[in-house]
Amino acid sequence: MIARALALAAGLLVLKVTANIVSNYVDYFPPDFRSGFLRGREGHFAGIYEWAFDAHILAGPLTLVLGLLLVSTRLRAWSPRWHRRMGWVQVACVVLLVAPGGLWMARYPAAGPVAGAGLATLAVLTAACAILGVRAARMRRFADHRRWMWRCYLLLCSAVVLRLIGGLAVVAGITSPWYDPLANWASWLAPLAAFEVAERMRRRH
Numbered sequence: 031m032i033a034r035a036l037a038l039a040a041g042l043l044v045l046k047v048t049a050n051i052v053s054n055y056v057d058y059f060p061p062d063f064r065s066g067f068l069r070g071r072e073g074h075f076a077g078i079y080e081w082a083f084d085a086h087i088l089a090g091p092l093t094l095v096l097g098l099l100l101v102s103t104r105l106r107a108w109s110p111r112w113h114r115r116m117g118w119v120q121v122a123c124v125v126l127l128v129a130p131g132g133l134w135m136a137r138y139p140a141a142g143p144v145a146g147a148g149l150a151t152l153a154v155l156t157a158a159c160a161i162l163g164v165r166a167a168r169m170r171r172f173a174d175h176r177r178w179m180w181r182c183y184l185l186l187c188s189a190v191v192l193r194l195i196g197g198l199a200v201v202a203g204i205t206s207p208w209y210d211p212l213a214n215w216a217s218w219l220a221p222l223a224a225f226e227v228a229e230r231m232r233r234r235h
Contacts, residue, residue, distance in 0.1 A: 041098055043190060043194075044094055044095075044097075044098060044187065044190055045095070045098070047094075047189065047190045047193055048091045048094045048095060050193075051087070051090065051091050051189070052091055054066075054067075055087075058083075058084075058087060059084075061075060061080075063075075070140070071138070071140075074138050078134060079134065079135065079138065081131075082130065082131040082132075082133075082134035082135050083131065083135060084131075085127040085128070085130070085131040086127065086128055086131030086132050086135060087131075088127070089123040089124075089127035089128045089131070090128055090186070090189060092119075092123055093120055093123050093124055093128055093186050094186060094187070094189070094190070096116050096119060096120045096123075097120065097182075097183040097186060097187075099116060100113065100116055100117055100120060100179065100183070101179075101180065101183060117167075117179075120160070121160045121161075121163070121164055124156060124157060124160040124182065124186070125157050125160055125161060128153075128156065128186070129153045129154070129156050129157035129160075130153075130157075132149060132150075132152065132153035132156075133150055133153040133154065135149070136149035136150035136152075136153060137150075139214075140210075141210035141211050141214060142207075142210075142211055144211040144214075144215075145210055145211040145214040145215075148211065148214040148215040148218075149214055152185060152188060152214075152218050155181075155185055155218075156182055156185040156186060159178050159179070159181040159182035159185060160178075160179070160182045162178045163175050163178035163179040163181075163182060166178055177229060180225060181222060181225065184218070184221045184222055184225055185218050185221075185222065187221065188217040188218035188221070189217075191216075191217040191218070191220070191221060192213060192214065192217040195213040195216065195217060196213065199213070
């Protein structure tokens with residue numbers, strides 16, 4: 031019962047953050063360099079960065095919503111065909127749009143090179159998990175497929191966790207320059223580490 035309640039709360043949080051991202055599109059199309067994320071990015075926004083940003087910001091919310099459906103065991107049991115179709119869309123978005131866009135954007139991090147290294151690592155690992163998940167499914171190693179795709183989705187949800195960490199900083203009044211780089215790494219390392227520990231305990235028992 032508690033696990034279901036936590037899962038429901040997490041799902042609602044993902045949807046809330048996704049809606050918030052989409053609501054900011056008015057500042058992104060066309061780009062408003064007075065808005066929060068785009069402030070100070072005029073110098074490198076044109077060209078490849080603009081493509082990377084558009085791909086990342088448009089495909090990202092879709093992968094968050096699709097991921098919620100794909101991790102549902104009920105949907106997979108009800109319609110394996112739709113699970114596969116949505117899975118291919120998810121992987122295509124991650125490998126062709128979200129990860130490449132994030133990797134290029136990581137070259138110009140607002141929080142400095144340490145944060146950029148964290149974002150670049152995140153992009154590479156997210157694409158790698160998606161590809162390994164597809165490989166496992168094609169080899170009919172479905173338990174491995176489940177684990178790889180859960181890792182992929184947790185990495186995608188770093189966008190949600192990062193906003194929670196940012197909100198915590200505002201509430202706590204933290205303004206230290208080290209906080210943002212640390213938050214960029216923690217937003218995906220912490221959920222991934224928790225998953226690996228939980229998986230190890232589950233498999234041990």
